[in-house]
Amino acid sequence: MLDKIKKTIDLIQSIDIGALQKLNEKVDLKKLMESVGSLNDDQLKGIVHLLNNANKKHEVPPIDADFYDISDRLTTDEREIQLKVRAFMEKEIALIVNEYWLHDSFPHEIIPKIAELNICGINYEGYGCAGKSSLLEGIIACELARVDASIATFFGVQSGLCMGSIYRCGSEEQKQEWLPKLQKFEKIGAFGLTEPEVGSGAAGGLTTTCEKTENGWKLNGQKKWIGNATFADIVIIWARDVADNQVKGFIVRTETPGFSVEKIKDKMALRIVQNGLITLTNCMIDEKDRLQNANSFKDTTKVLQATRAGVAWMAVGCARGAYENALAYTTQREQFGKPIAAFQLIQNHLVEMLSNLTAMQTMVFRLSELQDADKLKDEHASLAKVFCTMRTRDIVSRAREVMGGNGILLEYNVARFLADAEAIYSYEGTKEINSLIVGRSITGFSAFV
Known part of the structure; x- marks a missing residue:
């Protein structure tokens, strides 16, 4: 009891008289003290606890969007690659992405940096590719899109659609020629299937045609919404053969006469992706650039x-x-x-x-x-x-x-x-x-x- 009285006296002595007078103008201190005096020990402890914690900063738990710890099922190697890609996106992309998105432009300076990650075509065997799992390929796509879906789309066109077409439908010679260059981003690829008037009906309704001639294959038609098209070195073009009505694929070099591309503007989404409208006008392609194992839409x-x-x-x-x-x-x-x-x-x-x-x-x-x-x-x-x-x-x-x-x-x-x-x-x-x-x-x- 004496200890409590001593502490109370010390507290009263420490109170600034001027502050006390100002407080008395706002609060009836006599009634306040009477109210405090009527509280039991538990109630007093509660008030002390509130006062002690009033100025403490509330600790917010770390943000964890992997609520079920799915990343725990990755191998050590897969986890390291995931975190490497995450760090790259947060350091190199997050700070610039809004500016490029706003101005509908592509940050070409990041391409060599993405190449250094050595993740392009990561689930393919050989040709400079790592031969990792499709699971890791998906994890990478997720990490890219977690910061920006446009960069993820650019990467998906290069690694999935363009390289995937050659890897799954190309000849050994075509794989040897193109896959290592695409994997290192020495060449940029695109994929042309969708057309101005044909999207969902591509299986049987392609209007872009290919015709076998003495000098090779003649391509005519248009392709729309083609990502990377404005700066690609090659585009995989899918066309309907006028002879057998089957869909065939071609590796088309963008410098080929008869090939032209116009940038699609005024998009409200994926603005960093450079989508193009491709026009093929009597565009001649050598037989060696026809995907040798693409002979119907089932191959597509x-x-x-x-x-x-x-x-x-x-x-x-x-x-x-x-x-x-x-x-x-x-x-x-x-x-x-x-x-x-x-x-x-x-x-x-x-x-x-x-x-x-x-x-x-x-x-x-x-x-x-x-x-x-x-x-x-x-x-x-x-x-x-x-x-x-x-x-x-x-x-x-x-x-x-x-x-x-x-x-x-x-x-x-x-x-x-x-x-x-x-x-x-x-x-x-x-x-x-x-x-x-x-x-x-x-x-x-x-x-x-």
Whole structure:
């Protein structure tokens, strides 16, 4: 008791008289002291606890978008590559991406830096490629898109669509000639399938034609939405043979007479990707540049099946980037005297986002396991593409919502994801087409026509 009295006296003596007088003007100190005196020990302890913690900074847990620790299932080598790509994107790309996105231009200076990562064509065997797993290829796509979906798309066109066409449909000579150069980014590639009037109906409706002549193959037609087209060295062109009506593939050098490209402007998504409208006018291609193992659209789908799985991973990365930026924002943005992350409605949005993201992550992980086991089917890739791109749209929408008006500003790093998600939702097969691929698989009926 004497100790408590001594402490009370010391406290009273330490009080500044001027401050006490000012306080007395706002509060009836006599009544306040009477109220404090009527409190029991537990109540007093509670008040002391509140006072002691009033000035302590609330510790926010680290942002962890891998909620189920899926990365724990990676090998040490795979994890090192994942973190290497993540560090590169955060250091080299994150600081410049908004500027390039805003001005609809491509940062060509990053190409040698990406080449140094040695990740292009990482799941192919030989030809300078690492021969790693398709799972790692997906992880890389996710890490690229986590910072910017445009850079992920540029990489996917080079590594997946262009190199994949040559790797799966080319002759040994074509592989030897092109794959090492593409892997090192000494040459830039593109992939031309979609046309101005033909997107989903490419299987049987290509209007670009190829015709065998004495001097080689003559190509005529147009291709639209071709990523990397404005600065590519080669473009894989898919055309319908007028002789047998089958789709064939060609390695077309962009300096070939009769080949021209016009940049597509005024896009609202993937603005860093340089999409082009290609026009082929009596463009002559040597037989040696025809993909020797591409003789029907079924051969084209070998490429699309693998890259469609990559797009699902890309959607996961886009969603993860939006979620992480939104979560960080909510822990820092204060309203009504505390961070908005402390409010129930905001937490509900965050949990919905994380739930969808976690489901997507586990889905694409299993998808890549099937691919590595050589069990991947069209319907597997299509289901993942449908689900992941749909859920990504929901996640980026909620991310913008929890950020209020700031969510539409580039500087807060969600508006770009919001826009880019729309392009990911549509390319590599629309939601409707991919749904019909899955529907045909589970019902046995084709509903395409």
